[in-house]
Amino acid sequence: MIYAVRPFTPHPPHLSKTLYEKIRSMPQPKHLATQALILLLTIGTLAAQEPTVTVVPSNPPSANDLTPAAIAGSKEDPAAVQRGTKLYTSYCAGCHGVAGRGGPGAPDLVRSLVVLDDEKGILIAPVLRNGRPDKGMPNLGLTEPQIADLVAWLHAKTYAAGHRTTYTFKDVLTGNAQQGEAYFNGAGTCSTCHSATGDLAHVGSKYDPFSLQSRWLQPQSRRPNARSDGSAAETVTVTPADGHTVSGTLDRIDDFTVSLHDASGNFHSFFRNGAEPKIVIKNPLQAHTDLLRKYTDADIHNITAYLVTLK
Ligand code: HEC
Ligand code: HEC
Numbered sequence: 001m002i003y004a005v006r007p008f009t010p011h012p013p014h015l016s017k018t019l020y021e022k023i024r025s026m027p028q029p030k031h032l033a034t035q036a037l038i039l040l041l042t043i044g045t046l047a048a049q050e051p052t053v054t055v056v057p058s059n060p061p062s063a064n065d066l067t068p069a070a071i072a073g074s075k076e077d078p079a080a081v082q083r084g085t086k087l088y089t090s091y092c093a094g095c096h097g098v099a100g101r102g103g104p105g106a107p108d109l110v111r112s113l114v115v116l117d118d119e120k121g122i123l124i125a126p127v128l129r130n131g132r133p134d135k136g137m138p139n140l141g142l143t144e145p146q147i148a149d150l151v152a153w154l155h156a157k158t159y160a161a162g163h164r165t166t167y168t169f170k171d172v173l174t175g176n177a178q179q180g181e182a183y184f185n186g187a188g189t190c191s192t193c194h195s196a197t198g199d200l201a202h203v204g205s206k207y208d209p210f211s212l213q214s215r216w217l218q219p220q221s222r223r224p225n226a227r228s229d230g231s232a233a234e235t236v237t238v239t240p241a242d243g244h245t246v247s248g249t250l251d252r253i254d255d256f257t258v259s260l261h262d263a264s265g266n267f268h269s270f271f272r273n274g275a276e277p278k279i280v281i282k283n284p285l286q287a288h289t290d291l292l293r294k295y296t297d298a299d300i301h302n303i304t305a306y307l308v309t310l311k
Contacts, residue, residue, distance in 0.1 A: 065099065066156050074159035076152040084153025091140055092150070100157050105136055109154060110161045116292065121151040162217050175298075180306025183299055190303075193287065196310055204310040213304045217292070234284075236260050238270055240277035250281060 066085075071078050088100070095106035102108035109115050118124045128147045131139035142150070184190040194200050207215060236250040238258060248262035258279055259269035270277055283289070295303075 066160055070160035071156050074156040076156050080149045080152035081156045084149040084151070084156075087142075087146055087150050088153050091142070095136075100154070110157050111293070113289065113292075115154050115158055117289065118151070118155070121148065124151050124154060162214060175301030175303070175305030177302070177305040177309050179298075180302035180304070183302055184306060188291070188299070188303065189287070200307070200310055202311060204308045209304060209308050212307055213300070216288075216303065216307065217295075217300065235282045237280045238268070238277050239279075240270060253279070253281070 066081065068078075071081050074081075089098070092100075092109075095103050096109050097103040097106075100109040114123050114127060125147050127137065128140070128142055128150060131137045133139060181196075184194075184196070203212065206212075234250040235247065236253070236258065237245060237247040238260065239245045246260065246262060246268050248260040248268070251259040251261060251267070253259075256272055257269055258272060258277075259267065261267055272279075
């Protein structure tokens, strides 16, 4: 007979040692009582039957399923991604699942908009630094370099997920172009902004299928260098208390300042103080961000197959 001797595991594999010790040092009568009970049962079992074996899952799923192609495509430093993989496995996998696809009570990180919209950790890092203790995401006491490595891993993961059908040319063509066309003109609402004979007329010859899929699937505007050609940039309108409104392309916004370039290329920067000045931001790719939540895998295959035919 084979028994797993859980109470003797030094600490659950998904929790870091320090975190586990923190939890252990908290008064947890219920937990201790349960442990004592398990211990007693185990001792009883040990006494009753001799050979006891610790069972380790022979083929555990892993956080380390990123291909070199996905890491290269994500443009993250491979060494950082590798360190991030280890950190993720020990700190996060217990709640968010070994591959980041979510666990009981903890969200899927690969489809999280916080992760998908992130640029250089601006959105992810605050969550990792402070946690959301009131909502079940603990402050894990991570250092800044650890946070940077976890951000690199999450970026590589979302990149791989966005491109999961494009590793080989053959995979891109598994979709059904007719169903893709129907989705484009129907449920996908794509045709409310695009036209197969207008702006997307030659999109199938403009990009290879791999790039085409990433262009339509992943909203680009918040990503580095997306603004270099000015297209799909976020625009902002700033109205200070004196009423003189300035509009243009958003350069940067944080809690303290907002800055932009107006149509003549002039730079403007404003201090923020509560609701002053009034700020309205428009992201032309917001629809793409919203749609990302809705696609099924089949929709993704079908749309790409359809767009490829627009030569
Ligand atoms: C004890 C369980 C637990 C652990 C450990 C944990 N998380 Fe979370 N995490 C949560 C929960 C629950 C939420 C959802 C909080 C909410 O609803 O706002 C969350 C939210 C997040 C979010 C925001 C997702 C979104 O879309 O809003 C990110 C990013 C995240 N976690 C990353 C991590 C990373 C990286 C680690 C490891 C360093 C980690 N978490 C460890 C439970 C956990
Ligand atoms: C609310 C408007 C809106 C909707 C709905 C929308 N898009 Fe877009 N889409 C945009 C904008 C804006 C851009 C950026 C255009 C640019 O870069 O000049 C864009 C970019 C694209 C591009 C990249 C074009 C290129 O040449 O790089 C593709 C492909 C695309 N969308 C396909 C789709 C598909 C497929 C759907 C439906 C599933 C869709 N879009 C839904 C507004 C929309």
